[in-house]
Amino acid sequence: QVRLVESGGGLVQAGGSLRLSCAASGRTVSIGAMGWFRQALGKEREFVATINWSGSSTDYTDSVKGRFTISRDNVKHTVFLQMNSLKPEDTAAYYCAASRGLGQSSWPSSYDYWGQGTQVTVSS
Numbered sequence: 537q538v539r540l541v542e543s544g545g546g547l548v549q550a551g552g553s554l555r556l557s558c559a560a561s562g563r564t565v566s567i568g569a570m571g572w573f574r575q576a577l578g579k580e581r582e583f584v585a586t587i588n589w590s591g592s593s594t595d596y597t598d599s600v601k602g603r604f605t606i607s608r609d610n611v612k613h614t615v616f617l618q619m620n621s622l623k624p625e626d627t628a629a630y631y632c633a634a635s636r637g638l639g640q641s642s643w644p645s646s647y648d649y650w651g652q653g654t655q656v657t658v659s660s
Contacts, residue, residue, distance in 0.1 A: 538562045538649040540632045545654030548622055552658070556617040558632030558651055568638040570608060570615040571647060574628035574656075581631070585617060586640040595640055599625075622658045629653040 544556040560567055571586035585596045585606040594606050605618040615632060633647035641647070 538564065538567060538634055540634060540649055540651035542630065542632045542651045542654040545630060545656045547657045547659065550622060550624055550658055550660050552622050553618070553620045554622065554656060556619065556630055556632075556654060556656075558615045558617075560613040560615075560634060560649075564613045566636050567613070567634045567649075569635045569640045569646070570606075571633045571635070571641065572606060572615075572617045573631045573633060573644060574626075575631070575653075576628040579628075581644060583642040583644070584630070586642055587615065588640045589638040593640055595642060597642070619656070622656075624658045624660045627656060627658050629655050 539561045542558045568589040572584040573581050574584050575581040583597050587594045587606045591608050603621045608615040631653045632651040634649040635647045
């Protein structure tokens with residue numbers, strides 16, 4: 537089993553930055569691609585960013601391209617989401633996810649493990 541724990545959320549003004557971290561523990565050898573998703577109040581969970589096992593390939597939803605960067609440290613079993621130029625519409629609970637597959641994916645069904653989420657609130 538794999539456990540994912542997110543951190544780094546908080547309250548920030550529009551235009552500010554936050555860096556989310558997601559630390560994996562347990563059977564980390566089974567982790568391949570990783571991703572970040574978010575869910576705003578009253579809305580469905582949506583894809584934000586994904587990174588393949590080696591970190592050589594990433595993908596983002598259009599609304600965060602150029603502002604967010606996903607990266608990973610496979611030695612420390614941690615994935616990061618650097619969020620710059622934050623907007624009020626980025627306000628949501630952010631969830632880390634890990635897949636047993638190696639390739640990146642924007643589909644929630646591709647992921648086998650999920651964290652508990654960390655809240656990001658951007659004030660205008």
